[in-house]
Amino acid sequence: MSLRLQPVQVATGSGDAECHLVLSEGFLVAVLTRLSDDHEDRAGMWFLEAGFGRVDHPNPPTFNDLDEALSWIDRQLERAL
Known part of the structure; x- marks a missing residue:
């Protein structure tokens, strides 16, 4: 599956x-946010701000990099195929 990123600003x-x-x-499947210094030990990591459909998660994960x-996200989308 091919994923495409589009940079945006989100009012978090x-x-x-x-x-x-x-x-x-x-189709929009997720919104990823890079965590700022406000998040101390997680600063610089990426957070699943929102996931849609199969990417929705009750405990949104953080990731070391994009x-x-x-x-x-790709694994989540392929789960139900």
Whole structure:
């Protein structure tokens, strides 16, 4: 499955400014946010701000980098195929 990132700004109410919409085949499947220094030991990691459909998660995970996040999203999307 091919994922495409689109940079956006999301009003999270914190210092988190770097965000990406994650699209799969033209559908929005997730929003990823890079955590700011406000998050101390998790600063610089990526957070699943929102997941849709098979990417929705009751305890949104954090990832060390975008590649890890995209791999996880890809696995979630392929789960039910």
